[in-house]
Amino acid sequence: MNFSDLGLAEPLLRAVRDQGYDVPTPIQVQAIPAVLQGGDLLAGAQTGTGKTAGFTLPMLQRLTEAKPLRDSRGRIAIRALVLTPTRELAAQVEESVRAYGKYLPLTSMVMFGGVGMQPQIDRLKKGVDILVATPGRLLDHHAQGTLDLSQVQILVLDEADRMLDMGFIHDIKKVLAALPPKKQSLLFSATFSDEIKALADRLLNQPALIEVARRNATAETIAQKVHPVGREKKKDLLAHLIRQGDWHQVLVFTRMKHGANRLAEFLNEQGISAMAIHGNKSQGARTKALAEFKAGTLQVLVATDIAARGIDIDQLPHVVNFELPNVPEDYVHRIGRTGRAGASGEAISLVCLDEDIFLRDIERLIKRDIPVQVIPGFAPAPGEKAEPIVLGRMTIGVGGTRRNAGGGQGAPRGGRPGGGGGARPQGQGAGQGSGGQRNQSGGQRTSSGPSPRGSSSGHGGGRAAQGPRGPRR
Numbered sequence: 001m002n003f004s005d006l007g008l009a010e011p012l013l014r015a016v017r018d019q020g021y022d023v024p025t026p027i028q029v030q031a032i033p034a035v036l037q038g039g040d041l042l043a044g045a046q047t048g049t050g051k052t053a054g055f056t057l058p059m060l061q062r063l064t065e066a067k068p069l070r071d072s073r074g075r076i077a078i079r080a081l082v083l084t085p086t087r088e089l090a091a092q093v094e095e096s097v098r099a100y101g102k103y104l105p106l107t108s109m110v111m112f113g114g115v116g117m118q119p120q121i122d123r124l125k126k127g128v129d130i131l132v133a134t135p136g137r138l139l140d141h142h143a144q145g146t147l148d149l150s151q152v153q154i155l156v157l158d159e160a161d162r163m164l165d166m167g168f169i170h171d172i173k174k175v176l177a178a179l180p181p182k183k184q185s186l187l188f189s190a191t192f193s194d195e196i197k198a199l200a201d202r203l204l205n206q207p208a209l210i211e212v213a214r215r216n217a218t219a220e221t222i223a224q225k226v227h228p229v230g231r232e233k234k235k236d237l238l239a240h241l242i243r244q245g246d247w248h249q250v251l252v253f254t255r256m257k258h259g260a261n262r263l264a265e266f267l268n269e270q271g272i273s274a275m276a277i278h279g280n281k282s283q284g285a286r287t288k289a290l291a292e293f294k295a296g297t298l299q300v301l302v303a304t305d306i307a308a309r310g311i312d313i314d315q316l317p318h319v320v321n322f323e324l325p326n327v328p329e330d331y332v333h334r335i336g337r338t339g340r341a342g343a344s345g346e347a348i349s350l351v352c353l354d355e356d357i358f359l360r361d362i363e364r365l366i367k368r369d370i371p372v373q374v375i376p377g378f379a380p381a382p383g384e385k386a387e388p389i390v391l392g393r394m395t396i397g398v399g400g401t402r403r404n405a406g407g408g409q410g411a412p413r414g415g416r417p418g419g420g421g422g423a424r425p426q427g428q429g430a431g432q433g434s435g436g437q438r439n440q441s442g443g444q445r446t447s448s449g450p451s452p453r454g455s456s457s458g459h460g461g462g463r464a465a466q467g468p469r470g471p472r473r
C-alpha cells in the first residue's frame with residue numbers, strides 16, 4: 001500500500017515524500033480514505049502510530065477541495081479546528097499541518113494559554129483556515145469575541161482521553177456548543193472509558209471505527225525485564241541500577257504523588273539528580289523539570305501515570321516501573337515511552353511480592369511473560385510475605401481479593417484462577433473495550449486489526465485459563 005493508493009492529491013503526496021515516508025502506517029491506511037469520504041471517525045490510536053498524518057492529510061485535502069470561506073468581517077474563516085490536551089501537542093500538530101500542507105494555499109495557527117493574547121488576536125485578524133488549539137485559551141478568545149467558530153466544517157479531538165484526564169470535559173462541551181451542528185468530527189483516543197464513549201455518542205454521527213494495536217503491545221524493540229525485589233530494598237536497587245548501568249535519562253513511574261516526591265528526594269541524597277512531576281506541581285515546575293530532563297541535565301524524572309500522560313516525552317532509553325500500575329493498560333502506556341521508531345529501549349519493573357497480582361494482570365494483557373532477573377542482594381528476604389497494597393480507599397489484597405478500605409464489601413475476583421486482579425477504582429480497564437463502543441456508537445468497523453484493549457476485556461483470555469502460575473521466585 002502506497003500513499004498514492006489512498007486517494008491523496010499530488011501536493012500532499014509531494015509533502016509526504018519530503019517527509020521521507022515511504023509507506024502509510026496502519027492508522028493512515030484506514031483513516032485517510034475514511035476521512036476523505038467525509039464521514040465521522042472514532043479512532044483508537046495513540047502517539048507514535050502516525051495518527052497526526054492520519055487526520056491531517058485528508059483534512060487538508062478536503063479543505064482544498066471545498067471553496068475557501070470568509071467570515072462576517074471578510075476574513076478567511078476557520079474551517080478546521082483541532083483540539084489537543086497540551087500546548088506541546090498543539091505545537092506539534094500545527095507543525096505537521098504546515099509540513100503536510102506546504103504545497104497548498106491554506107493557512108494555520110496554533111493557540112494555547114500561558115502566552116499573551118494579543119499576538120494571537122493579531123494573527124486571527126489575518127484569517128486562518130486551520131486552527132490548532134488547547135481548549136482553555138480557545139474559550140478565552142471565544143468569550144472575548146476575538147474568534148469566530150461559526151464556519152468550522154471539520155473538528156478533530158486529538159488525544160481525547162488525555163483531555164478528559166486533564167479535566168477539560170466542560171471546556172470541550174462549551175467548544176462543541178460554539179460550533180455548527182453540521183460538521184465532520186474526528187475523535188482520536190488511546191483508551192475508551194465510559195466518559196469517552198459518552199462524548200463519542202454525543203458528538204459523532206455513524207462514525208467509522210478504526211482501531212490499531214497499541215504500538216508497543218508487541219514491540220520487539222523494548223527489552224522488558226522484571227527484577228524481583230524486597231519491599232524495603234526498592235530504592236536502593238533503583239540507585240544501584242542507575243549507577244551500574246550509567247543511566248543518564250531515566251523516567252521512573254510511581255503510583256502515588258507522595259511516593260514520587262520521596263523517591264526523588266532519596267535519589268538526590270544519593271547524588272543522582274532527580275525531580276518529581278505530578279498534579280500538585282505548578283506548570284512552571286513541570287516545564288522546568290521536563291526541559292532539564294530533555295536537555296539531559298536532569299538524570300531522573302519521577303512521574304505518576306496521570307502526570308506523565310500530560311507531557312510529551314518519548315524515545316527514552318530507560319523506563320523504570322518503580323511500582324507497577326494497578327491498571328494493566330497503564331503499563332503499556334508507560335513502556336511506550338521507550339523504544340520508538342526502531343530505537344532500542346529498556347523497560348524495567350521493580351516488583352515486590354505485593355505486586356505479583358499486578359504483574360499477572362499485565363502479562364495477561366500483553367500476552368507474554370516478562371523475563372525475570374534477580375539482582376544479587378536485592379531479592380525478597382526468604383521469610384518475606386506479600387502484604388495488601390492500599391490505593392486511596394481501595395485495598396488490593398494478597399491473593400487477588402480487593403475490598404474497600406472503609407470496611408465495605410469484600411469482593412474476591414471470580415473466575416480467575418491464580419487470583420490476579422488489579423483494582424480499577426473508577427471503572428477503568430476491563431470490560432469497557434471496543435465492543436461497547438461499537439454498540440453505542442452504531443458505526444461500522446473498518447478494521448480487522450486487534451483491539452487496542454488487548455485481552456483485558458475478556459478475563460477468560462490469555463493464560464487465565466491455564467491455572468495458577470507457580471511462584472515467580
Ligand code: AMP
Nearest residue numbers: 021023024025047048049050051052053
Ligand atoms: P504521531 O503518531 O502522529 O505522533 O506520529 C509519530 C511519528 O511517526 C512522527 O514523528 C511522524 O513524523 C512519523 N510518521 C508518521 N507517518 C509516518 C509514515 N507513514 N512513515 C514513517 N514515519 C511516519
